[in-house]
Amino acid sequence: MVAQITPLDICWQPLPDDFQLEDEPVENTGQPILAGALRESLEISGFIQEQMLIASNFAICATVNGQFIAKAADWVYIPRVNQIVGDRTSYTPHLEGEIPAIVMEFLSQTEGEEYSSKRTYPPGKWFFYEQILQVPIYIIFDPDGGLLEFHQLENGHYELKQPDENGRHWIATIGLHLGTWRGTKEGRTGYWLRWWDESGNLLPWAVEMVEQERQRAEQEKQRAEQEAQRAEQERRQKERLIAYLQSQGIDPDSLLTDGTEG
Template sequence: MATQIGEGKSLTELVISWEALPEDFQLEDKPVENTSQPVLAGALREILELAGFIQPQMLIASNFALCATLNGQFIAKAPDWIYVATVNQNLGERKSYTPNLEGDIPAIVMEFISDSDGGEYSVKRTYPPGKWFFYEQILKVPIYIIFDPNGGLLEFYQLENGRYELQQPNSDGLHWIDSMRLFLGTWQGTKEARTGYWLRWWDESGNLLPWAVERVEQESQRAEQERQRAEQERDRAEQESQRAEQERQQKEKLIAYLQSQGIDPDTLLSE
């Protein structure tokens, strides 16, 4: 299947097709990766797994070949994180993905800035085309996200009339992703010995979805709260028992006193 796109008579016509990546193809667009990138990508997936979001037909991956064929030449980019709602086949190991041929166009593509060459913003259309041009004009990915882990800047672009338009967050600093029914935003803190900015998911009600370590902490806190509640209940029961014992002792003393005075306590207590 081929698609032709053009932006004017002065620009070369681009013919796009969707073909399987050859076994001997070498990925030219090697990701510029630092130690933070796989941690950031893994943290995003972890939250979705724990929330029960990920389904067998979905593809959520990072740093592997996202492919298309442009004017008979294979192109592969290695985004830092992608989400595809439906793929035709659920493969255990996948080294590449070709949209339309193997399933849906990715709903979201993310790039984490790790250098200063600005490749994430490249609109170069000659072979090999820049990332921005590839995602916007060739794949037509609906949402393109550029995130700076060092400064915490999140740029959220949405495809509108064939062009990426920068979207503003809501009053809580979050971006709604309708295809996922989730919010995406930034969070500052520490995970896996990394302290800094992270991308996080929030549910429809604006509740932050936790990582595994946070779930453990929450369960621990709930267990401690339950222990304290049980202890307070025991204390109240003990106090009630002590109060009842005091009343019993006082009643016995009163009965003994009345009897010492020749008064029948049953007569008085029954009145």
């Protein structure tokens, strides 16, 4: 006998005041840094608009079959919310704005939850994002090994997508490429998720912009010094020429006068 699958009765209600989050933030100092770096480059480059919501480790809410559910994504991008709220602690799609366009999870020592398709209460994150929220793009990133999994919702299920020839994924809803990058930031050396624009230019972090400005200022200083040296060489060359002409009994000013006579 085939077991009957209980249909999902989904509605959208705000987070109750007394609700205790099931998903505690993972004790991994690298995850907040990874999430913050993703937002930082977007903000510096002017991609964040007022109506957008970009956050990490805060409750995304839904009520399924009469039971309230909240999951704390490591990073979430919502293109438009109905109201700008400071210090938002939770978000209910449809009730407060659009559904998340991108949800990311960073793998940690607590394995399995990111891939859990558990349907019964409380549902796994994979099932929650795919079947309840129906988030178009679900990204799973392994900061230690650098593996980036890009899952796109197609016909109601996530399909794993391959990167382009540069190892990046184009995200039309945000107008940028997403890929991995290895380097150091805030004392952490390893793999990072980074943004590239449509032309393939890496969106910089603040520290990189400061370094670029320092290099630009240094180059400008070198150009100014080279120009000053060139002017000084010309001045000395002119002085030597005047001294030579005078040693030959020639008045340099007369040469200038002769040269200007019509």
